[in-house]
Amino acid sequence: MSEALASSGIYQQISAFKTAQSSVGTFRQQTDTFANSGFQERHFALPRSVGQTPTSFILPRLSGTQSLFASEVTIPQHKHEKNESSLSFEQSVTDLKNMLLLGEVKGLLSKGELIKARQLLQDASRAGQKFSEPILKLNHALTLEKVVTHAETFPHRKSEATWIKTNRASYHGKWVAVLGEQVVASGDTFKEVLAALKQKQLTVLPVIHHIE
Structure with missing residues (x-):
């Protein structure tokens, strides 16, 4: 999959899969740099118990690119550790979504597309996305009501x-x-x-x- 995406020009560079140890077993981590966005993106493979069917995840990408495809790997895992690993994977997916959203919003703002940036954040919020702190601050700034000042009036002279x-x-x-x-x-x-x-x-x- 990585070679195909690299040859299509979607990625500027793709690092090899790396393995690391955690309390729930071995998992894979991949870091991608997109040629058309300039943002690094990480996605993780969630450990699964032997015998279970791996689950595939489609993660959103910046407009103009293909969807990011991440799949789980089948690795031995204790039953009581399942919830912990699931939460860890969900947080990784949430972080990735927020990174992509922040990049797209900043891209719109750099083009002066304030209304589109505001609408993008509203759509993500309605979809139930949990915003990171930087996005919360940016969303607050973009949704502030416009302050209209009036010149002080003076009596006729x-x-x-x-x-x-x-x-x-x-x-x-x-x-x-x-x-x-x-x-x-x-x-x-x-x-x-x-x-x-x-x-x-x-x-x-x-x-x-x-x-x-």
């Missing part, structure tokens, strides 16, 4: 403009602070007007203007 126009001659060369139809502070310098306004502690900002 028509009254202040009218006052300045009407009293221009009386305050020629002065700095004035006008609120509504009255002057609340005036002085020869801008600093004088600011100092006067600080003492008044107004709740609405006046119009500060230098009358020439």
Whole structure:
């Protein structure tokens, strides 16, 4: 199977099967690097008891590639160890699914396909996939409601403009602070007007203007 996939160009490189020892016996591990994704993927063969029929698993792959095929091997196993090995294999499958999903979501985001990335995560969630911590954080960020900010509104300054126009001659060369139809502070310098306004502690900002 590995040689056929390698010759088809699906994989950039394929490592040989390796054997390792665990509490449930010997299992096989294979690491694949996909030429069209750049992500390493691991899948494991679950030990089975002698005499049982091996079970085949079809694991999802990135779009544009074939499905990953993993099969169990028949190896002696104690009965009380069956549940432990099954859980270990299921976790390996879940980790692989999450790795593939994360890679595809990041690929969509890199292309600016935010809606498609969000939909992909929603579909996986509805299918019952258990998300890893990185995917949970990414999913949370993508599902945050859009925050709309509104510019602060200021009162119309028509009254202040009218006052300045009407009293221009009386305050020629002065700095004035006008609120509504009255002057609340005036002085020869801008600093004088600011100092006067600080003492008044107004709740609405006046119009500060230098009358020439």
